[in-house]
Amino acid sequence: xxxxxxxxxxxxDGIDAALVRVNDSGLKTEIEMIEFITxxxxxxxxxxxxxxxxxxxxxxxxxxxxxxxxxxxxxxxxKEVCKKAGLPLEHLDLIGSHGQTxxxxxxxxxxxxxxxxxxxxxxxxxxxxxxxxxxNFRTMDMAAGGQGAPLVPYTEYVLYRSETKGRLLxxxxxxxxVTVLPKQATLEDMYAxxxxxxxxxxxxxxxxxxxxxxxxxxxxxxxxxxxxELLAYCLSHPxxxxxxxxxxxxxxxxxxxxxxxxxxxxxxxxxxILATVxxxxxxxxxxxxxxxxxxxxxxEEVIIGGGGSYNNTLIEMIRSLLGDSITVLTQEELGYxxxxxxxxxxxxxxxETFHGKPSNVPCATGAKKDVILGNITFPPLTGY
Amino acid sequence: xxxxxxxxxxxxDGIDAALVRVNDSGLKTEIEMIEFITxxxxxxxxxxxxxxxxxxxxxxxxxxxxxxxxxxxxxxxxKEVCKKAGLPLEHLDLIGSHGQTxxxxxxxxxxxxxxxxxxxxxxxxxxxxxxxxxxNFRTMDMAAGGQGAPLVPYTEYVLYRSETKGRLLxxxxxxxxVTVLPKQATLEDMYAxxxxxxxxxxxxxxxxxxxxxxxxxxxxxxxxxxxxELLAYCLSHPxxxxxxxxxxxxxxxxxxxxxxxxxxxxxxxxxxILATVxxxxxxxxxxxxxxxxxxxxxxEEVIIGGGGSYNNTLIEMIRSLLGDSITVLTQEELGYxxxxxxxxxxxxxxxETFHGKPSNVPCATGAKKDVILGNITFPPLTGY
Numbered sequence: 001x002x003x004x005x006x007x008x009x010x011x012x013d014g015i016d017a018a019l020v021r022v023n024d025s026g027l028k029t030e031i032e033m034i035e036f037i038t039x040x041x042x043x044x045x046x047x048x049x050x051x052x053x054x055x056x057x058x059x060x061x062x063x064x065x066x067x068x069x070x071x072x073x074x075x076x077x078x079k080e081v082c083k084k085a086g087l088p089l090e091h092l093d094l095i096g097s098h099g100q101t102x103x104x105x106x107x108x109x110x111x112x113x114x115x116x117x118x119x120x121x122x123x124x125x126x127x128x129x130x131x132x133x134x135x136n137f138r139t140m141d142m143a144a145g146g147q148g149a150p151l152v153p154y155t156e157y158v159l160y161r162s163e164t165k166g167r168l169l170x171x172x173x174x175x176x177x178v179t180v181l182p183k184q185a186t187l188e189d190m191y192a193x194x195x196x197x198x199x200x201x202x203x204x205x206x207x208x209x210x211x212x213x214x215x216x217x218x219x220x221x222x223x224x225x226x227x228x229e230l231l232a233y234c235l236s237h238p239x240x241x242x243x244x245x246x247x248x249x250x251x252x253x254x255x256x257x258x259x260x261x262x263x264x265x266x267x268x269x270x271x272x273i274l275a276t277v278x279x280x281x282x283x284x285x286x287x288x289x290x291x292x293x294x295x296x297x298x299x300e301e302v303i304i305g306g307g308g309s310y311n312n313t314l315i316e317m318i319r320s321l322l323g324d325s326i327t328v329l330t331q332e333e334l335g336y337x338x339x340x341x342x343x344x345x346x347x348x349x350x351x352e353t354f355h356g357k358p359s360n361v362p363c364a365t366g367a368k369k370d371v372i373l374g375n376i377t378f379p380p381l382t383g384y
Numbered sequence: 385x386x387x388x389x390x391x392x393x394x395x396x397d398g399i400d401a402a403l404v405r406v407n408d409s410g411l412k413t414e415i416e417m418i419e420f421i422t423x424x425x426x427x428x429x430x431x432x433x434x435x436x437x438x439x440x441x442x443x444x445x446x447x448x449x450x451x452x453x454x455x456x457x458x459x460x461x462x463k464e465v466c467k468k469a470g471l472p473l474e475h476l477d478l479i480g481s482h483g484q485t486x487x488x489x490x491x492x493x494x495x496x497x498x499x500x501x502x503x504x505x506x507x508x509x510x511x512x513x514x515x516x517x518x519x520n521f522r523t524m525d526m527a528a529g530g531q532g533a534p535l536v537p538y539t540e541y542v543l544y545r546s547e548t549k550g551r552l553l554x555x556x557x558x559x560x561x562v563t564v565l566p567k568q569a570t571l572e573d574m575y576a577x578x579x580x581x582x583x584x585x586x587x588x589x590x591x592x593x594x595x596x597x598x599x600x601x602x603x604x605x606x607x608x609x610x611x612x613e614l615l616a617y618c619l620s621h622p623x624x625x626x627x628x629x630x631x632x633x634x635x636x637x638x639x640x641x642x643x644x645x646x647x648x649x650x651x652x653x654x655x656x657i658l659a660t661v662x663x664x665x666x667x668x669x670x671x672x673x674x675x676x677x678x679x680x681x682x683x684e685e686v687i688i689g690g691g692g693s694y695n696n697t698l699i700e701m702i703r704s705l706l707g708d709s710i711t712v713l714t715q716e717e718l719g720y721x722x723x724x725x726x727x728x729x730x731x732x733x734x735x736e737t738f739h740g741k742p743s744n745v746p747c748a749t750g751a752k753k754d755v756i757l758g759n760i761t762f763p764p765l766t767g768y
Contacts (some may be wrong), residue, residue: 064500
């Protein structure tokens with residue numbers, strides 16, 4: 001069947017819409033990505049989203065109206081990706097819409113209960129596209145005592161679990177995160193943790209020393225020399241060797257961390273600093289594998305995704321640190337688009353729900369049970 | 385099948401929960417009400433609802449958390465009504481939850497689009513009760529260009545349409561509203577309009593002259609004398625004889641209307657005023673029938689519901705104004721509870737959606753199409 005997955009992230013870049021063809025469900029899922037677009041928000045809507053995210057500027061009237069406005073934009077994104085692919089809308093079977101998260105309260109706090117709120121009215125999408133919509137994926141996991149996130153592990157399981165190879169899925173976004181998929185894994189065998197920094201130290205050094213947003217392709221780092229003293233300093237951070245499960249956020253390896261580091265090593269050439277923090281990022285990833293994964297699990301492949309997979313210097317460092325026995329691939333090399341990853345994930349989660357199957361991963365979210373994610377909204381002409 | 389209908393109205397009295405047994409769907413629906421309760425809100429939650437209703441005091445954090453809190457309370461109400469009826473929760477087949485409306489924007493206005501927002505997270509209800517939940521009934525009608533209200537006409541059609549009798553369903557709440565169900569009607573033959581005041585003038589006179597909330601059983605009005613001059617004054621209100629479709633709100637026959645009336649007729653005894661405004665209410669209803677309904681439609685029965693159906697003086701006046709050829713009954717006399725009406729309606733609407741059938745009434749809401757209302761959220765163990 002043809003499914004569109006829709007995702008609108010916290011970066012407010014627009015609506016990611018992935019059109020995929022899917023056969024079967026669960027471990028038998030076959031998937032092919034047909035088309036992907038990012039459908040931009042009109043400026044006024046983007047401003048309303050920003051307003052709706054904050055306790056100070058949000059209100060019930062804004063949220064009520066914005067829910068319907070976003071529904072309209074999600075249906076436009078759906079039409080657009082189908083049009084680009086040359087697929088008549090009548091041939092579209094299902095839409096999986098994550099919606100726009102406007103609040104997420106993972107834990108109880110004073111008078112607030114654990115809860116999450118995604119908007120982008122599914123009735124509007126289903127009506128405008130005449131297609132069933134599955135939406136509100138996170139709420140059921142939270143109802144089951146989970147944190148409603150991460151939801152990608154299930155689709156990673158479906159896409160990458162192998163009968164013959166142990167695999168690590170390394171995401172390098174701001175933070176580095178690894179998902180472990182042993183050979184012949186069941187969902188319960190799978191686990192994930194944050195390895196430490198992803199691009200965030202590299203990007204911050206680029207901003208502060210080179211006034212650039214990031215090190216394109218890792219070219220600047222390639223020109224620098226490794227500094228052992230700086231590398232040892234970085235590696236002494238207690239997060240790196242602390243035992244999983246563990247998770248980190250922007251606060252541990254952010255702006256302040258980099259400012260302290262630059263003050264301490266202010267005599268080093270910028271390229272050397274960049275080369276060294278890139279090596280630190282590579283080593284933090286590989287050291288975590290060596291300490292916590294490889295001793296107990298056979299791993300044949302590491303598949304790297306996220307923005308960091310475009311940093312060739314970083315990828316080469318990881319490759320050489322791991323040695324010949326483990327193959328390092330990027331998502332792009334496998335034909336998966338990093339950009340489209342989350343939109344594709346929600347197409348696959350919709351597929352599972354449509355088949356009446358649970359798709360949260362309790363050991364990843366903390367939920368007490370397997371649950372069927374999301375609810376179904378029917379278009380006018382279904383079911384007559 | 386056993387269905388619980390859940391409704392939480394704008395009066396914030398608590399959660400109305402009706403347990404019904406339903407067979408079949410559409411015009412073949414057979415329904416029996418088994419139990420009804422009103423499950424009160426904890427004071428703190430009631431305060432949060434009040435806060436969430438206002439543009440000034442609402443915010444995204446509050447709404448996110450309250451959505452989950454209300455979900456919990458809706459599931460408690462469900463368990464409570466089943467327990468009271470002695471029905472094990474495992475025997476419950478379906479829940480239809482209207483939720484709590486926290487905003488309704490019927491028309492476009494500046495940067496706001498037509499939209500509606502009900503909260504009471506269905507995933508929480510489905511998880512806690514292990515029962516499928518149908519919720520968010522109003523959004524699809526609005527997506528189809530309707531106002532998302534009223535949704536009761538469909539259930540009135542299902543419950544009261546007759547092969548042999550033309551019927552009027554007169555609701556007497558604050559406002560009077562009539563639904564016309566000709567003999568052998570199709571959904572398209574059905575129409576409804578506001579007849580004018582319901583209890584609101586009577587209640588306001590009680591408050592201002594007798595410091596009571598309402599005229600219990602119509603006892604005070606029964607002791608008064610009709611004043612022809614006051615009656616003529618009331619009947620001259622242009623709303624009464626204006627052509628349907630028409631709808632009125634609290635502003636036309638509210639506090640201000642009563643204050644003007646009392647100033648103008650300040651020499652009359654209170655009971656006389658009460659008797660006369662009660663007659664005015666009765667006549668506004670019957671005059672509308674005579675002018676706009678009876679000339680074109682054969683009517684055998686008038687069925688009266690709402691708080692006004694408990695005002696015996698008002699009912700007797702309507703009965704005598706209509707004469708012998710039309711039978712006047714109250715919902716209570718027919719075995720339907722006025723209190724439970726809306727909760728029962730959402731159980732029936734859930735039943736239709738569960739059967740894949742549309743249940744809005746486009747001529748009542750203004751929608752462009754018949755649509756299937758609400759979305760389905762599955763409990764953990766369905767569909768394995």
